[in-house]
Amino acid sequence: MSVRHIASLIAAAACLALPVLAAPVAIVGGNVWTGTSQGTIPSGIVVIDEGRVVSVSKAGSPVPLEATVIDATGKWVSPGFISAFSRTGIVEVDAEDATDDTSASGSDYSVALDAADGFNPDSTAVAVTRVEGVTRIVVAPEASSNLFAGQGFVADTSGGVDTEISRKAFLLISLGDHGAALAGGSRPAAWAQFRAALDDAGAYPARYFTGNDGTALGRVDAEALGPAARGEQLILIEAHKASDLNAIMDFAAANPGLKIAIVGADEGWRVAPRLARSGIPVIVDAFSNLPASFEQLGATAENASRMMDAGVTIAISHLGDSSHQARLAIQVAGNAVANGMSHDDAMKALTTAPAEIFGLQGLGVIGPGARADIVVWDGDPLEITSNPDVVMIDGDVQSLTTRQTELRDRYLKLDESTRPLAYVKP
Amino acid sequence: MNRISLAGLSCLALILAACGGSDKADSKDKITVPKDPFPSTYAPYPNPSVFIANATIIDGTGALIEQGGLLIENGKVSAIGKDLSAPGDAKVIDAAGRWVTPGIIDNHSHLGVYPSPGVSAHGDGNEISGPVTAEVWSEHGIWPQDPGFTRALAGGITSLQVLPGSANLFGGRGVTLKNVPSRTVQGMKFPGAPYTLKMACGENPKRVYGYGSGNYPGGSPYSRMGNVAGYRESWIRAADYKRKWEKYEKEGGDAPMRDLELDTLKGVLDGDILVHMHCYRADEMAQVIDISKEFGYKVTAFHHAVESYKIADKLAEYGACSSMWADWWGFKMEAYDGIKENIPMVHKAGACAIVHSDSDIGIQRLNQEAAKAWADGKKIGINIPEEEAWQWLSLNPAKSLGIDGKTGSLVPGKMADVVVWSGNPFSVYTKADQVFVDGALMYDRSDAANRPVMDFELGQPGEGDLK
Numbered sequence: 001m002s003v004r005h006i007a008s009l010i011a012a013a014a015c016l017a018l019p020v021l022a023a024p025v026a027i028v029g030g031n032v033w034t035g036t037s038q039g040t041i042p043s044g045i046v047v048i049d050e051g052r053v054v055s056v057s058k059a060g061s062p063v064p065l066e067a068t069v070i071d072a073t074g075k076w077v078s079p080g081f082i083s084a085f086s087r088t089g090i091v092e093v094d095a096e097d098a099t100d101d102t103s104a105s106g107s108d109y110s111v112a113l114d115a116a117d118g119f120n121p122d123s124t125a126v127a128v129t130r131v132e133g134v135t136r137i138v139v140a141p142e143a144s145s146n147l148f149a150g151q152g153f154v155a156d157t158s159g160g161v162d163t164e165i166s167r168k169a170f171l172l173i174s175l176g177d178h179g180a181a182l183a184g185g186s187r188p189a190a191w192a193q194f195r196a197a198l199d200d201a202g203a204y205p206a207r208y209f210t211g212n213d214g215t216a217l218g219r220v221d222a223e224a225l226g227p228a229a230r231g232e233q234l235i236l237i238e239a240h241k242a243s244d245l246n247a248i249m250d251f252a253a254a255n256p257g258l259k260i261a262i263v264g265a266d267e268g269w270r271v272a273p274r275l276a277r278s279g280i281p282v283i284v285d286a287f288s289n290l291p292a293s294f295e296q297l298g299a300t301a302e303n304a305s306r307m308m309d310a311g312v313t314i315a316i317s318h319l320g321d322s323s324h325q326a327r328l329a330i331q332v333a334g335n336a337v338a339n340g341m342s343h344d345d346a347m348k349a350l351t352t353a354p355a356e357i358f359g360l361q362g363l364g365v366i367g368p369g370a371r372a373d374i375v376v377w378d379g380d381p382l383e384i385t386s387n388p389d390v391v392m393i394d395g396d397v398q399s400l401t402t403r404q405t406e407l408r409d410r411y412l413k414l415d416e417s418t419r420p421l422a423y424v425k426p
Numbered sequence: 427m428n429r430i431s432l433a434g435l436s437c438l439a440l441i442l443a444a445c446g447g448s449d450k451a452d453s454k455d456k457i458t459v460p461k462d463p464f465p466s467t468y469a470p471y472p473n474p475s476v477f478i479a480n481a482t483i484i485d486g487t488g489a490l491i492e493q494g495g496l497l498i499e500n501g502k503v504s505a506i507g508k509d510l511s512a513p514g515d516a517k518v519i520d521a522a523g524r525w526v527t528p529g530i531i532d533n534h535s536h537l538g539v540y541p542s543p544g545v546s547a548h549g550d551g552n553e554i555s556g557p558v559t560a561e562v563w564s565e566h567g568i569w570p571q572d573p574g575f576t577r578a579l580a581g582g583i584t585s586l587q588v589l590p591g592s593a594n595l596f597g598g599r600g601v602t603l604k605n606v607p608s609r610t611v612q613g614m615k616f617p618g619a620p621y622t623l624k625m626a627c628g629e630n631p632k633r634v635y636g637y638g639s640g641n642y643p644g645g646s647p648y649s650r651m652g653n654v655a656g657y658r659e660s661w662i663r664a665a666d667y668k669r670k671w672e673k674y675e676k677e678g679g680d681a682p683m684r685d686l687e688l689d690t691l692k693g694v695l696d697g698d699i700l701v702h703m704h705c706y707r708a709d710e711m712a713q714v715i716d717i718s719k720e721f722g723y724k725v726t727a728f729h730h731a732v733e734s735y736k737i738a739d740k741l742a743e744y745g746a747c748s749s750m751w752a753d754w755w756g757f758k759m760e761a762y763d764g765i766k767e768n769i770p771m772v773h774k775a776g777a778c779a780i781v782h783s784d785s786d787i788g789i790q791r792l793n794q795e796a797a798k799a800w801a802d803g804k805k806i807g808i809n810i811p812e813e814e815a816w817q818w819l820s821l822n823p824a825k826s827l828g829i830d831g832k833t834g835s836l837v838p839g840k841m842a843d844v845v846v847w848s849g850n851p852f853s854v855y856t857k858a859d860q861v862f863v864d865g866a867l868m869y870d871r872s873d874a875a876n877r878p879v880m881d882f883e884l885g886q887p888g889e890g891d892l893k
Contacts (some may be wrong), residue, residue, distance in 0.1 A: 049800075095629070095758035125756060141599050242887070270887065287787050289893045290542040291883065293571055295542075298887035322757035322789060331794065334854030339892075349755045384854045385801035404765045405754070408806070411771070 024049040024240075024394070030072030030376060032056065033069055035079055035352045036363035040344075045073035046077060048372040051395035056366055070376060070390060075197035078347065078381045079133025079366050080373030080393065084283045084315035084354035085236075085263050086326035088137045089123040089155065094323060102323070103144035111217060113150030114167060115141040116223035121155070121163040125324050127402040132327035133372040133381060133388040135398075138170045138358055139197070140236070140263075146216075147179035148172075148197070149188050152236065153222070154358055156373075158393050168227070169358055170234040176244050176264070177295050191247070201229035231257040234358065236283075241295035242267040249278045257379045261357050264319065265307075266299040272310035281313035281357045286336035287320065304349070305340030315357055334382040346382055443505065458683040459671070459689050464565060466615035468604055470501040470864030477512035478846060486820045486835030487529035488714075490813035496526055498842040499864035506836050519860070525851055528820040529584025529605075529843035529861065530838050531704070532789050533827055534729050534749050536783035537645040538588050538611075539564055541572030543882075544785060552591035553598060557647060558660050560623065561686035562598035564590045568611045571881045577893055579605050579869045579878070581790035582858040583849075584843035585616055586594065587827055588692040589624045589729075591867035592704040593634040595647065596658040597624035600702060602827045606863050607878045620828040622726070623694055627705035627714060628760045654713060658771075661721040664691030700726040700828055706760035708736035715744050729782065732756075732764040733771075738775030747778035747826045751788070752795040753865045769796075769818060770803025770810060780826060781818045792819055797852035810839055812852055842866075 025048045026106035027213025032044030034056055043059035047067065063069065091100035098152075118127075120141065129137060135157055149172035155165045174182060175190055183190035184252075193216050200207075200214030207214065210259040214222050227233035237248055239262060249271070252260050262268070263283040268275060275282060289301040308314045318328035318334055333346040341349075355364030362371040372395040379386035391398040409426030448871035463466060476498040487508060495510035496503065500748035512518045532729065539551035553559040578586065583605050601611075602619035636648030647653045667688040672683050685785030693699035700717070705711045705728045718725050724745075730732065732743055732755065743779055750772070755764025775781040781796045783789035800815045807892040824834025832839040842865035849856040861869035870876035873891075879890050 093756060093759055095633075095764060126757075198676055267887065289790075290577060290786055291886065292786075293543050295546070297883075298891075300888055300891050300893050321754070321757065325754070328753075331854060332796075334790070335794075338855045348877055382854060383850060384797050385803055387801065407763055407769075408735070408765045408767050411735050412806070414737075414775070424716075 008409070023066040024054065024064050025070060026067040027064060027070045027077055027374065027376060030075045032077040032366060033347055034367055034379070035348065036108055036367040037246060038367065043076065045074075046366055046374065046397050048374070048392070051367060052362075052376075053366055053372050055368055055369045065406055067252040072376050074387070075365070075389065076377040076379065076381055078133070078377065079351045079370075079374055080391065081133050081330060081350040081381075082135050082136040082138065082354040082360065082364055083129065083317060083319040083326040084138050084357065085319060085322060086137050086139055087128075087142070087323040088139060089120055089126045090118045090131050091137055091323045092120070092123055092125070093322065103149070105141040107145055107146040108218070109220055110143075110146050110148040110150060111171065111221040113141055113154075115139055115151060116153040116165050116167045119153065119155060119163070119165060121159050124403045126157050126159045126325075127399070128173075128324070128404055129327045130159065130391060131388065131400045131402055132328055132330065132397055133377065133391060134329070135375070135391065135393045136353065136363060137326060138169070139168075140216070142249075143172070143174040143178065143182055143238075145182070147174050147183045147193055148221070149174060154360060156393050158396070159260075160399060168233065170236045170261075171225070171228040172236045174238040175248065176239040176241060177293055178238065186266050187244070187247075197225055198229050201225035228258070233260055234259045236261050236263055238262075238264050240264045240266040240293075242270040242298065244295065245271050245275070249274055249280065249410050252278055252280060263317075266296040266303060269300065269306035270298055272307045272312055275307060276311035277287055281315065281353065282307060283315045283317050283354075283357070285319040286316055286332050286339065286341075287318070288319075298312045301335065301339040304336045304338070307343075307347045308341055308345050308349075313353055313356060314345070314349050315353040316346065319349050330382060331384055334384060343382065345365075357361035437866065445557050455572065456675065456678070459684065459692075464612055464615075465874055467610065467612045468606065468608070468615055468617055471868070473498070473501050473842075473862075473864035473865035473867075475499045475504075475513060475516035476519060476862070477510075477516040477581075478519045478521050478526055478844070479512065481524055481526040481834065481846070482850075484525065484527045484816045485837070486816060487837065488811075488814045489816060490811070494526075495530035496836060496844065498844065498862065498865045501842055503620065503836050503838050503840050505838060515860045519846065521846055523849065524835075525847040525849060527582070527816055527845050527851060528834055529845055530582045530792050530819045531577070531823040531827070531834060532583055532586040532782060532783050532792060533727065533823040534784045535578070535586045535588050535789055536591065536784070537586065537786060537789070538568030538572045539571060539573040539577060539590065540786075541569045552593040554593045554634055554638070554677070557594050557631055557645075557656055557686065558596045559594050559598050560596040560688075560690040560865075561658070562590060563601065564588050564598060564624075566600040566617070567612045568601070570608050570611055570614060573880045573883050574609065574789070575605060576878050576880060577786070578789045579861055580858060580871065580893065582845040582847070582861055583789055584826075584845070584861065584863050585689045585824075585829065585833060586789070587622060587702070589622070589702065592624070592626035592630045595626060595631050595653060596660060596687075596691070597626060598700070600624050602829060604863055606868055607880065616829060618829075618832070621693060621701050622827070623690055623699050625657070625701060625703040627703065628707060629758055630704070631656070631808040640655045640749065650710070654717065657714075657717055658720070660691060661695075661717070661723075664688050664722065666697050667722045668692045690768070693723065694723045695782035697723075700826070702727050702729055702826070704729045706730050706732045707796070708733035712737060712740060715740070716748070721888050728778065730761075730784070732761050732768065733764060734777070735768045735771040736763075738772045738777050741772065743776050745778075747780050748823060749780040749823070749826070750773050751784070752781065754797040765803040766799070767806060767808070769799035770808040771845065773810060773815070774803070774808050778822050778825065780822045782823070787858050794854055797854075800852060812850075861886070
């Protein structure tokens with residue numbers, strides 16, 4: 001058995017981009033949160049080969065002789081976290097329009113806008129998010145010309161040119177205050193636009209052959225709405241107010257073939273039992289506890305835990321600054337625990353729940369056959385004082401270097417006695 | 427009585443000044459610029475003696491006391507240490523397994539001036555009518571019914587500075603509040619706290635004025651050059667104003683015409699008003715330091731200070747605090763170089779480090795923000811004891827607000843602004859159980875009777891809920 005100490009792996013991670021580990025890898029001795037029926041395994045052994053988890057077992061189980069060993073004694077091991085809602089990688093600097101591909105208020109199109117066309121795996125935010133233990137990002141465009149934001153995608157955070165991107169993973173629409181304003185000024189206008197658009201999608205392509213335009217959508221957008229209108233694509237709806245959530249559930253009940261999830265839902269706790277019965281999952285930000293608007297009057301930090309207790313499928317995200325600070329989803333999850341959620345449920349809200357909502361096969365768990373997105377932490381992953389020591393995507397150990405760590409390392413010693421700091425290249 | 431008569435005098439002075447009237451009467455009739463025309467009416471609420479026993483205490487000066495006791499009498503810290511026992515009349519709180527710290531002081535908040543709900547009618551934090559609005563005061567824009575104050579209280583905030591926004595080169599006066607609900611702003615004002623002046627560097631002023639309202643060109647400043655010229659021109663006028671008043675005070679004659687804008691700037695030059703300056707980039711902070719030397723004032727704290735780590739040595743030498751986030755970055759170019767280790771790197775250089783929020787969400791968990799920065803420092807070998815790091819949350823912000831003689835640490839004689847935490851406040855799972863302001867229990871997580879509800883939330887969904 002070739003044994004390498006974890007420190008050398010970390011050093012390798014720091015020096016090399018995406019070192020490929022040819023041999024199987026065994027992560028040994030960590031407190032393994034699996035996200036499966038195996039629960040949490042103290043001093044567990046996770047064996048990885050060819051980008052997949054081969055086995056997850058208790059202490060003392062055999063480790064393949066040829067495996068490279070990562071010693072995780074005293075550490076935690078978790079699936080890579082999934083940022084359930086972000087704008088990571090589609091905007092570099094929010095205030096600089098040229099770097100911002102989140103929205104396009106001047107576009108003739110809406111449903112057809114595909115956020116993946118704007119994704120830049122080299123964006124500094126991708127690496128900054130990765131080194132916090134987030135291995136997959138769900139990325140959404142932002143509604144700007146009407147209530148349809150467009151097509152969202154899921155990507156890994158490797159940052160490489162071969163980044164895996166699952167395009168058109170969902171369609172995002174805004175209801176509530178934002179959607180109402182975009183649709184012409186009211187909730188009735190938003191619902192009318194939404195229903196008319198679904199009619200247009202149903203009438204595509206026949207109606208458009210005749211040269212007619214749709215009621216709400218042009219040809220390109222009507223075509224793009226097809227998969228969602230046929231129930232083949234997830235429709236993710238932004239809304240907060242209890243009455244809006246009820247309206248969404250009424251709509252879902254009348255259109256049982258559609259796949260619907262909700263993002264936001266600050267007043268979700270008020271309709272939690274019905275949400276649970278409807279089977280509509282919710283992506284929530286447990287920081288949100290202020291009456292920030294008249295659609296969030298009932299916001300409470302206990303929202304996530306109350307919905308979870310009612311049986312709603314809950315993913316946790318940081319909806320505040322979702323471009324650069326999607327990483328804070330982990331702190332948000334910790335706060336959900338401080339406000340009533342169990343640790344296990346909060347972990348699920350960062351792993352299995354988003355995987356389920358977005359249909360990410362083999363992600364969000366550490367189990368035989370799962371994709372090896374795995375993080376080794378120096379402590380409880382949800383604790384704010386913890387940090388990842390190893391981040392693995394599909395079995396590849398990732399670099400923990402970012403533009404931020406390079407800046408930090410350049411300025412650690414403010415000594416310019418011999419040369420300017422511009423000559424310090426970390 | 428005293429306050430009323432003083433206020434009356436102030437009005438007289440204002441009327442006389444406004445009329446341009448004055449005479450060569452002797453000094454007792456001289457016109458003066460009122461320093462406190464909106465005086466604090468805050469007084470501590472009734473506070474029985476409290477003895478907090480068996481606690482892990484961070485005293486705020488950098489010391490940790492295990493199994494310690496804290497005695498609060500007459501709203502003040504009366505005794506702190508090991509082997510203390512409760513006087514017979516004190517209410518005893520057994521804090522076994524819990525932690526006690528000084529109340530958190532956020533020196534960068536817009537609660538009240540950008541309250542919840544964030545509707546257009548509530549935007550009272552930026553007087554963007556011009557790049558120099560030193561004449562406006564944040565306290566005149568504060569809505570004391572902002573529910574955000576109650577959320578901050580639940581996060582252990584006992585004092586805070588409410589600042590005008592950063593649209594302007596000179597944004598106006600900031601005010602320091604006790605975080606107690608009140609019908610009036612005056613009922614929240616921290617007694618005796620000096621006024622502050624909000625200034626801003628960089629992108630915001632030039633964007634708002636040069637490129638504002640969709641019109642380009644708008645007006646000055648268009649550039650960082652214009653920013654600096656704007657500061658210097660104003661200080662030149664302020665220096666002139668100050669000379670005129672000093673001449674009048676010395677020689678009599680006609681009193682200068684009162685100028686609200688220059689009153690504030692003169693207050694800075696007189697050393698009565700503390701400068702708090704929004705500045706992200708290291709090179710800009712260095713420029714501002716030179717401007718302050720040119721005109722003979724001091725920048726007390728740079729706010730946001732995202733690049734302080736690049737010039738931490740210079741900031742330590744000059745003696746300015748940096749009010750920082752743990753990890754905000756990237757939302758604009760001047761925030762692009764933000765790093766997670768800014769706070770510990772500034773601290774390590776011997777400069778004054780402060781954790782601030784600038785956020786109605788962030789203010790609720792500044793202990794967590796400090797914890798993140800503390801851990802990120804530790805990860806790269808900057809080992810700062812937790813009890814020393816707590817100075818980022820209480821004593822250092824108190825210094826930056828000129829109230830460190832009264833609060834910010836648990837030293838006998840100081841205000842009993844105290845938080846009892848459910849555990850180690852450097853953990854995400856820890857919550858403020860009880861919050862005392864001047865020894866009065868203003869928040870108790872486990873007792874709805876001791877959780878304030880603002881007017882706005884009455885009769886609304888979730889009224890009185892745990893938030």
